[in-house]
Amino acid sequence: MLSTAPPLTDHDVELIRRDFPALAATVNGEPLAYLDSGATAQRPLAVLDAEREFLLHHNAAVHRGAHTLAGEATELFEDARESVARFIGAQVEEIAWTSNATDAINTVAYGFTNASRGRGGVGARRFALSAGDEIVVTEAEHHANLIPWQELAATTGATLRFVPVRDDGTWDAEDARAVIGDRTRILAFSHVSNVTGFVAPVDELVAAAHAVGALVVLDACQSAPHRALDMAALGVDFAVFSGHKMLGPTGIGVLFGRRELLDAMPPFRTGGSMITTVTMESAEFLPAPQRFEAGTQPVSQAVALGAAVRYLSGVGLDRIEAWEEHLADRMLRGLAEIPGIRTIGRPAGHARAGLAAFDVVGVHAHDVGQFLDARGIAVRVGHHCTQPLHRRLGLTASTRASGYLYTTTDEVDRMLGAVADVRGYFGVS
């Protein structure tokens, strides 16, 4: 479904850019056109200031100590959790901090591993896998949402199955239903593809998974920064995303899990701060989210992520989503007019995130990226951590331009102009 919100305008974007001093850089003598937000986003002053303010005036260890700073730090840390919970329509107990989305997926996957080994008692039996059980992913997954499941399958004897993608790199609920079966225990997929920009039909997939008693793990890395999410409405069991892709710092990520699931799932990282009673023989764990937060947490990063989601909400996720549709549409229509460009994913006119990955036929993606860099244009090149998808499409690498709320129409046009010159420069026709 295409968004109906009034998009940002170029004028709005110019005002937003004042909050992002990093975007004013000059690269190779040209004004920077940062089209790599899908990899990591730039951060607004509000986020940088929040982290600095915390460190200057409130820094202390959280959840321990009786002194004033410890109290302030704990309050700000938990305020940030509340901001993130509100941002995605979740309860505060359903938000566990992780170091990034990869870490969050591993937390879930190793929760299943530990349950399969008998940890967590009776309450964790629903997470125990054995031979014959199935884990279903798609062929388009980022490696972070593939390899932890490969490991889980290898250690439990479960079978990893995948939903194949079509020639345009997309798939649909019908394709998924053909793979989901009675033995499916986990369905894991990305909400928005980091390569095709394809938006998964979450409602239908959740219904199909829950019909067979499977739990749904949503990789929201490319959706949480760019569109309004409501976990209760989506109905997924787990969701993960990274702070640094949504105007926040690196080193902080989020695991969302439905409350009764998080409280029952055995932790895989154990130690300080996640226990109630400890003897020399054993320990009892705190309920979620603390049971997943062993050891000292990235506190200032969490505080800054709280500021980031408040900044995003202030601009309005619906407006950001609509603006990115404009950006993607312009990218796709422009690329389609350039000879020798193969765009990955569906053409303009379908809902997709504000990104476009493409192959410049006859020129390796690294050379494309280098050529664009000389003109100040930053794009991602390589397999974007999706080797199976690229292999399926007959590619080893591609070039990806990804925009965000601060990306201008002019930057997209500069990218298109540069791409049009690539094949001539490298002598390919």
Next chain:
Amino acid sequence: MADPLSGLYQEIILDHSRRRAGDRVLEAADGEHFERNPTCGDEITVQVAFEPGTDRIAQFAWHGSGCSISMSSASMLAEMAGGLTAAELVQKVGVFREMMRSKGGGEPDEDELGDAIAFHGTSKYVMRVKCAMLAWVAAETAVSGG
């Protein structure tokens, strides 16, 4: 307007990336090695066949896919590898590696590296050094028997 990329994409490099000298498959090789650059997916297989009873390279072949830097450096290596002993090739790889680690500093050794001194400019682009090294690293292992 001066081409800001001329230090990296010298004409001889672009020429070799299209010409791909030595891009073929040997039916019988004495040494063979496969290398991949996991960050970009570039890959190459280098094969060598020695003159009978020696470790002097009679045939040097490579096959792979990658960017213009990795493909042209394979092409240049293929043109200079024939007739070298295994030890001589390993020595050449060592000199090349030293140049690629120079970040644009020092004077490249033209006697040892010939046209491959063109990659001296590439050594300033730290993210492309591995591209240039790919075939050479594969060759180093291939002449040792793979």
